[in-house]
Amino acid sequence: MTGVVPGGREPLLRVTGLSVVFDGFRAIDGVDLTVAEGELRFLIGPNGAGKTTLIDVVTGLTRPTEGTVHFAGRTLNGLREHQVVRRGVGRTFQTAVVFEELTVEENVDLAASFRMRLPALLRRRKGRSDEVAAVLDRAGLLALAERPAGVLSHGQRQWLEIAMLLAQRPRLLLLDEPVAGMSRDERERTGELLVEIAREHTVVVVEHDMEFVRTYASAVTVLHEGRVLTEGDMASVQADPRVQEVYLGRSRDTRAAEPVGADADAGREREGVA
C-alpha cells in the first residue's frame, strides 16, 4: 500500500522530503509519498492539509522549497508545466477550466494533439479521430461533441476535463476534487468513470467528499497540516484514531455531550468519517 512493489521496482511517482513554504507558512512539511504503477490512490485530509499544493508541486505549478519529485525514474524538479505534461503527468482542476469558445470535440482534440509539431498543427483537422471519439464516448459527451464547451453544465465540464486528460494519454493522472459541487447522480457517474479509468491508468485523486472516498477508494493517504498522517487501506485508515481526531477534533467536545447511539453515528456520518 505504500507503493513499493514487492519486486523492488521503482515506483512511478516518488516524492521525497517535500516542503513548500508560502511566506513563512509551511503548506507542505516534509512529505514522502510513493505511488506504484497501476495504483488508484486517494489523497484526503481536512481543508488546508496541503493536498492540492502537493499536486501543484508535482505538475510544476508550484516550486518546492525542499525535496524532490521523481517520476518514472527521472526528476521533475525545475520542469515547467508543459514539460511535466510531456513527461506523462496530467491533471484536472478543482474548478474545471475548459475553453468555452471551442467545441467539446476541439477541446479534446487539442489535448490529444500536443505531441504534434508545428507544421502538423498548422493543418486543418480532418474529421474526428478514433481516439477522440473513444474518449468522448467514455466521458458520455459524444452527443455534445459539436456544441461549444461554454454551454456545458458544471458536471459535464468536469467530465470534459477528464476526457481531455485521457486524450493526453498520460502515465499518471492527478484529479483534483473531481466530484466537488456535483449532484448525487453526477457523483455516481464520475465514480464509475473513475473506476473504469483506473483499470488502465495510474490515478491519484484528491477528494473531500468522504462518502465518495468510502465508495471508491482502496488505498488512501491522509494529509494533515502539510504532513502525511497515515497511509493504508480504507478500513484501517477509518479505524485510525488520529484520523478521526483530525476530522472530528473540533466536534469531539460537543459529541461527548450528545447521547451515545444512533444520533452519535449520524453525527459522525455528517462529519465525514464513519
Added chain:
Amino acid sequence: MRRLREAADAVASAAVRWRGPVVFVAVALLLLVAAPAALSPFRLELLAKYLCFAIAALGIGLAWGKGGMLTLGQGVFFGLGGYAMAMHLKLAEAGPGQLPDFMVWSGVETLPAVWEPFRQPWFALLMVVVLPGVTAFLLGLLVFGRRVRGAYFAILTQALAAAFVIWLVGQQGLTGGTNGLTNFTSFFGLDLADENDQRVLYSVVAVVLGLLYLAFRQVVASRFGRLLVAVRDGEDRVRFLGYDPALVKTVAFTLSAISAGIAGALFVPVVGIISPALLGVVPSLEFVFAVAVGGRYTLAGAVLGAVLLNYGKTTFSEHYANGWLYLQGTLFIAVMAYAPKGVIGVAGQVRDFVAARRGRAAPAVVPPARVEEGAAA
C-alpha cells in the same frame, strides 16, 4: 411538411457553407474588375493604400483578435518592411555604384555596408519578410517566455514603436531621418507615373491581400488557430495540455509582423514615401483602431475596418480637415461600448437580439417539441 423543412435546412446549411467562398469571390471581382474600371487613377491609388493597411490588419486580427495580444507597435514591422523595400528602390534608381540622392545631400560619401546587399532585388524582398519576422520572433520569445501579457505587453510594444521612430530620425545619413525615403519613380520595371502601371501595381496589392487572407484563414481554421484561441482564453490552462503558450503566441505574433512588413513594402511604391511619421505611436494605434471598428474577432472584420476607417479618414478630411480625430475617437468609443464585435459583428448581434426576444416569447405559446409532433401528424 417535413420534406419541405428538410429541403429548407439543406439550403440553409449549403448557404452557410458557401457563404464564405461566395463573398470572397464577389469581393475579389469587385476589387480586381469593378474598382479599376470605375475609379479614377487618384481614387484607385487611395484604394491601393487602404488595401495595404488591410494587409497589416490581417496580422492584427490574428494576433489580437484570435490570440489576445494587443500589439500597439505594428508600425515598427510595417516600417521594417517599408524601409527594406525603399532602400532597394532608392539604390535601383541611383544606378550601379551611385549613392541615393538623400545621402549625397547629407554629405555621405560611401554607401553604408548595410545598404549594399539591398541592391539585389531578391535580398530586399527576402528582408521584407525576414526583418519583421525575426524581430518579432526574438521579441516574442523574450517577452512571452517571461509571461509578460495584457496591458504590459501593449505598453511594451508601444514603447518599441516610439523608440524605433526616435532611432530612425537620428540616423539622417542612413535612413533619411525625419524625411524618410521618398522620390521613387519605378518599381520592378513599373513606371510609377504611368496610369496603366499604377493599375498593375494596384492589382498586385489586391492579389497579395487575397492570398494572405487565404493563408491566414488557413492558420485560423487549423489546430494551431484553435490553440491560439485557447491561449487567449486560458493561457495557464493550455500549459497543462502540454503546449508552451509562449511559443504559440510567438508564432502568431511573428505572422502578424510579417503581414505588417509586407504591407509596408507595398505601401512604399503605392504612396511613394516611407518616413518615421508613418510608423510611430499614433499610426500604430490607428492600425488597431481600424481593426477594432471593423471587428477584431474575424479576419474579414479586420480587413473591412482597415478599408472603412482609412476611407473615412480621407473622405472626412477632404471636407472638415480637423474633424476626423474627433469622429475617430467617438467611433472607437461607440464600438467598444455597443458593438464589441465591430461593424461586421453588428448583423450577428441584431440576429441574437431578435432570437433572444423571440425565444423568450415562443416557449410560452408552443414548446418546440409539440411543433415537431404536429408536423409529423
